[in-house]
Amino acid sequence: MTIRVLVADDHSAVRFGLTTILGNAEGIEVAGEAADGATAVRQARALRPDVTLMDVRMPGTDGIAATRELVAAGLTQVLVLTTFDLDEYVHGALRAGAAGFLLKSVEAPRLVEAVKLVAAGDGVLAPQVTRRLITAFAAAAAPAPLPRGVADLTDREREVLGCLGEGLSNAQIGARLYIGDATVKTHVSRVLAKLGLRSRVQAAILAQETGLSPADLRKDP
Template identity: 50%
Template structure:
């Protein structure tokens, strides 16, 4: 049997921490190893305990969650999920720059949190779908498209198709259904896309596609 995913929870609201812990404790494959209430403690306890995933609130005393995320990611070994009440583009961009493996609103359902933890633990990333779609729109409006770089030319036709669907904020399961293939096949395509583009996760693959003018958010994949 695989060992449980070890989790640290960092949030300055005790009631919310308790709720998160209850969600974690309800899953046999998840194990909460610590709870902390400020950013400095999140960094210190992560360094001491080396959890697989740290769930970090944006707004915390002593050190804000995004600065804590940057330090945790820089130390290596622990993936970070950033949770926030505030639907902010600035926080999203800072979380991505800090290396977070997820950016999710606190209004998410418990099963979505569990999924995000497992996704982060296996080295992938996810952000709230509404934020992904807005991120896509912001990039296409604010970034002048660059020439498509050499590494992107190495993508196969199917890998390009998968990348466009990723950029439209579709999950692996949705992409599998839309393309009529298995979810494991989609995962293999995504892994090859990340390797060829030299990006660390699907979020940054989406950012890459829009930075280089490879996709338009107005494309309607479901009508293809």
């Protein structure tokens, strides 16, 4: 199955480079381009790409606002790709529901791999971002209250949430829980819906912020 990608960046040279990399990758097709967030939203509504590669700083509607709109409408998975790894951009993108956050310094093979992972329903974070998020969690004075929606999760969904908190991919979750990829995706979707979250990355952050471990997520007998 070919992964269709929309590339949104306000610099034409950057768009050219990204479309060239992705266009030459096996199993990926560049469905369209956009130079700003508003155009990205219109293009996504018309083209329905599997993944939108989204810059943050663009004229008019920025990448974070565009991501929020795209994810809320369920139009596409969003992978944010930016020059800036400022915390406000990272947190803004993840709160908006981005499935991943990478820096433009990423190597071409890693970018291609990230697009394929996001299309498959996995989350992707740049190593620099992951380290900072972990540091922020470790520095927190106390875990946040247990989200109300956790009580509505089934035992299996709680296990999946615990796996998301560990940063496991769909394949790794399936291997650990002895379930198929389609079943993993179904459980992840149900976890997100019950917790009112927009992406698996948000679920992972929630599990970390609340100090949840796999043991905490099991229901009492």
